[in-house]
Amino acid sequence: MTDTDAGALADRVREGDLRLYELEEHADADVAAAARRLLVEEQSGADLGTTGEYAFPAADAEPNVENMTGAVQIPVGVVGPVEIDGGAISGERYLPMATTEGALLASVNRGCAALNDAGGAGARVLKNRMTRAPAFRVADVAEAEALASxxxxxxxxxxxxAESTTGHGELREVTPYVVGNNVYLRFAYDTKDAMGMNMATIATEAACAVVEEETPAHLVALSGNLCSDKKPAAVNAVEGRGRTVAADVTVPRDVVERTLKTTPEAVAEVNTRKNLVGSAKAGALGFNAHVANSVAAMFLATGQDAAQVVEGANAITTAERREGDLYVSVTLASLEVGTVGGGTRLPTQAEALDVLGVRGGGDPPGSNGDALAEAVAVAALAGELSLLSALASRNLSSAHADLGR
Ligand SMILES: CC(C)(COP(=O)([O-])OP(=O)([O-])OC[C@H]1O[C@@H](n2cnc3c(N)ncnc32)[C@H](O)[C@@H]1OP(=O)([O-])[O-])[C@@H](O)C(=O)NCCC(=O)NCCSC(=O)C[C@@](C)(O)CC(=O)[O-]
Ligand SMILES: NC(=O)C1=CN([C@@H]2O[C@H](COP(=O)(O)OP(=O)(O)OC[C@H]3O[C@@H](n4cnc5c(N)ncnc54)[C@H](OP(=O)(O)O)[C@@H]3O)[C@@H](O)[C@H]2O)C=CC1
Known part of the structure; x- marks a missing residue:
């Protein structure tokens, strides 16, 4: 790549000869990105020198972004290694997390230390269903009932x-919902190791063609929001979406006192009054402290779709005293993760999946996706344990003053 190449390309955009998104048709992807940086720098006065310093060929990101100018770098670290006794992942694992929030990894790391002192965390995937719910228009409620039947x-x-479009996806359920003359068919798939939103969308479109051929229904929108993707929604909390996954631990009293600087009773009380009662009063969907933190940091590190942190935070944390010790669980109703497809193929994200030992398709298919879901649930459990403890011992603000500013 030379500046002249990028400069000449930028000139053609200025002259109206090319659109900003057409540059890859006339130059390689790195030159195209450099030309865009020139144009954006000129228009905004910003210096994009660092944005242009990325460590992979821009062409590798072509399936992931349009109008590429470079890459954002987010600090990434690890917590652990933490002992996991899961259905799909077991043994000691470092958990990669990318964030800009100081104190977050320290907190989750402290939670991992408590999990290890307790003998490790249990974790299980309870359900695996990626959904797409197209919206159909029918004449009236009689026709709606007929379509549902x-x-x-x-x-x-x-x-x-649906399955004619995919070698891996399996359609498991179709659940009809009727609202007047609107019918929503919620298609639920086992998408194996893929998060599956492209897969489920393509498969559902093929199924919709059958609906339109065989019934009077008219497809209004391939996604009718009862799916429900990238929006807070009770349907995901109740029915699940992607992986429904839970993790738990019983932490001995002496570990709570030594590592978490509090008592089982205090953590259980904070959980009840904050995560359960406080969340209920707030009208929350997520009854937890900061599951979004662990989900977001692991999503960014491992190439998941960041917008789906919305559903990932749909989690309930429980805490109770058990014979003087502390039992804590976290259940994530709708964790949408994959180890193939999407951003997982990008180089740093693939390396993070290697740290967990879950890159690519699993054997059997779906096992790597399950393993990643369980690892995220354990990170969430560690984060809940540590933050609830920090609130119980009243050192949330001092921790962030020390580590996060
Ligand atoms: C900061 C701590 C951990 C100190 O906690 P501490 O108990 O004083 O720390 P310590 O020095 O005694 O160390 C205990 C363990 O913590 C870990 N640890 C300790 N320091 C580090 C470090 N620098 N880097 C990595 N790991 C660290 C490490 O595992 C260590 O064990 P060791 O290895 O020494 O045997 C604690 O005060 C804490 O966890 N505070 C809570 C902070 C937190 O959870 N922040 C999350 C973000 S809050 C937010 O975004 C959402 C919110 C709060 O608004 C949601 C809501 O409404 O609730
Ligand atoms: N289309 C939409 O509405 C939306 C799309 N997205 C985006 O969708 C992308 C994720 O979609 P997703 O379908 O997961 O990924 P991809 O579109 O990247 O497709 C992944 C494909 O990998 C193949 N595959 C190979 N090995 C396996 C395996 N072991 N398990 C499962 N599949 C395997 C499958 O092909 P085959 O099917 O042929 O078997 C699968 O369809 C993300 O980029 C996300 O941002 C997000 C939200 C909405």
Missing amino acids: WARDNVDALREA
Whole structure:
């Protein structure tokens, strides 16, 4: 790449000869990104020198971004290694987390220390269903009822159409919802190691063609928001979406006192009054302290779709005294993760998946996706333990004053 190449390309955009998004058709992806930086620098006065210093060929990111100018670098660290006794992942693992929030990794790391002193964390995937719910228009409620019945009776035909588009996805359920003359069919797939939103969308479009052929229904929108993707929604909390996954631990009293600087009773009280009662009064969907922190940091590190932190934070934390010790669990209802596809193929994200030992397709398919979900749940559990403890011992603000400013 030379500046002249990028400069000449930028000139063609200035002259109206090329659109900003057409540059890859006329130069390699790195030159195209450099030309865009020139144009953005000129228009904004910003210096994009650091944005342009990325460590992979821009062409590798072509499936992941349009109008690329470079890459954002987010600090990444690890917590652990933490002992995990999961259904799909077991043994000691470092957990990679990317964030700009000082004190976050220290906190989750402290939680991991407590988990290790307690003999490790348990974790299990409880359900695996990625959903897409198209919206259909029908004439009236009688036709709506008929469509809902038809869908229940014709799951095999819908499955055949949907699964013709994918070698890995399996259609497991089709659940109809009726609102007046609107019908939503919530298609639920086992997407194996893929997060599965592209896969489920393509498969559902094929199934919708059958619905339109066989019934009077008119497809209004392939996504009708009952899916529900990238929005806070009770349907995901109740029915689940992606992986429903839980992690738990019983922390001996002496570990709570030594590592977490508090008592089982104090943590249980904070959890009840904050995570349960406080969240209820707030009208929250997530009844937890900061599950979003662990989910977001692991999503960024491992190439997940960042917008789906919305559903990932849909979690309930429980804490109770158990024979003088502290039992804590966290259940994430709708954790959308994958180890193939999306951002997982980018170089640093793939390296983070290697740290966990879950890059690519699992054997059997789906096992790597399950393992990643369990690792995220354990990070969330560690974060909950540590933050609840910090609140119980009244050192939240001092911790952030020391580490986060
Ligand atoms: C900061 C601590 C951990 C200190 O906690 P401490 O108990 O004073 O620390 P310590 O020096 O005694 O060390 C205990 C263990 O913590 C870990 N640890 C300790 N320091 C580090 C460090 N620098 N880097 C990595 N790990 C660290 C480490 O595992 C260490 O064990 P060791 O290895 O020494 O045997 C504690 O005060 C804490 O966890 N505070 C809570 C902070 C927190 O959870 N922040 C999360 C973000 S808050 C937020 O975003 C959401 C919020 C709060 O608004 C949500 C809501 O409304 O609740
Ligand atoms: N389309 C949409 O509406 C939305 C898209 N997204 C984006 O979708 C992307 C994620 O979609 P997703 O479908 O996960 O990924 P991809 O679109 O990257 O597709 C992944 C493909 O990998 C193949 N594959 C290979 N090995 C495996 C395996 N072991 N398990 C499962 N699949 C395997 C499958 O092909 P095959 O199916 O042929 O078997 C699968 O369809 C992200 O970039 C996200 O940002 C996010 C939200 C909405």
